[in-house]
Amino acid sequence: MTKFARDEFDRVPQSSSRQGVHRLVASASRAALWPVLLLGGIALAVGLVAFLVLPKLGFTSSTTPQAVATAGTSKPSAGASPSASSMPSPNSSAQASGQPSPSDTPSSTPTPTTAPLDKTAVVAVYNGTTTGGLAARVAGMVQGGGWPLSTVANWGGMPQQTSSVFYKGAAQKGNAEALGKLLGISNLVDSAEFQQPVVVVLGPGYK
Numbered sequence: 001m002t003k004f005a006r007d008e009f010d011r012v013p014q015s016s017s018r019q020g021v022h023r024l025v026a027s028a029s030r031a032a033l034w035p036v037l038l039l040g041g042i043a044l045a046v047g048l049v050a051f052l053v054l055p056k057l058g059f060t061s062s063t064t065p066q067a068v069a070t071a072g073t074s075k076p077s078a079g080a081s082p083s084a085s086s087m088p089s090p091n092s093s094a095q096a097s098g099q100p101s102p103s104d105t106p107s108s109t110p111t112p113t114t115a116p117l118d119k120t121a122v123v124a125v126y127n128g129t130t131t132g133g134l135a136a137r138v139a140g141m142v143q144g145g146g147w148p149l150s151t152v153a154n155w156g157g158m159p160q161q162t163s164s165v166f167y168k169g170a171a172q173k174g175n176a177e178a179l180g181k182l183l184g185i186s187n188l189v190d191s192a193e194f195q196q197p198v199v200v201v202l203g204p205g206y207k
Helices: 021-057 065-073 090-097 134-144 170-183
Strands: 123-127 149-154 164-167 188-190 198-202
Touching: 123 134, 134 149, 134 170, 134 198, 164 170, 170 188, 170 198
Parallel strands: 123 149, 123 198, 164 188
Antiparallel strands: 164 198
16 A cells, blocks of 8 residues: 555556556557558559659650740741841941951052163173174164164173073163063073173074
8 A cells, every 4th residue: 555645547447448548649649640651652653653654655745845845946937037138248247347348458469560671771792603693683683672782792601502681680680571572582591790781692593
């Protein structure tokens, strides 16, 4: 026997199946969780079926990313696209910016310039052939062309293979070209070996 006074817990029947208040609360909480777990399992099963089975059967959503992208790209119509006439041409853009167009740029091809002609330079004529009187005849042609003569004689140097016009420097190139055209000599040589500014040497075959 205890020394304390009796309370309501001491008046519990001995044959009662209840053994504590916490037992009943625990049973009630367990019973309330079963519907939630059941609904969760059903939702999970439906999601798996929709994700795995339906695509294999051909059931797809009509609003796929490809359909959305296709619809987005097909919105601009042909009338809204910029026409070729509305696009700025290279010429119009160049005129608007003030820059010269390709047709306005000056040509970079250099124009041929002729060497200056100075008929005050004396010309020497040498006969490098065995034809007698050839130097005198050619000297007459040179003098008739307006050039003064310096020396008219036979050639005493190395044998020449062809007729040539020797000129001293670029200043006498114009005289050499004019004399070559007058005498029919195409071989023009820039040389500083002669004292005269222009020397005509008649080679074999000149007539």
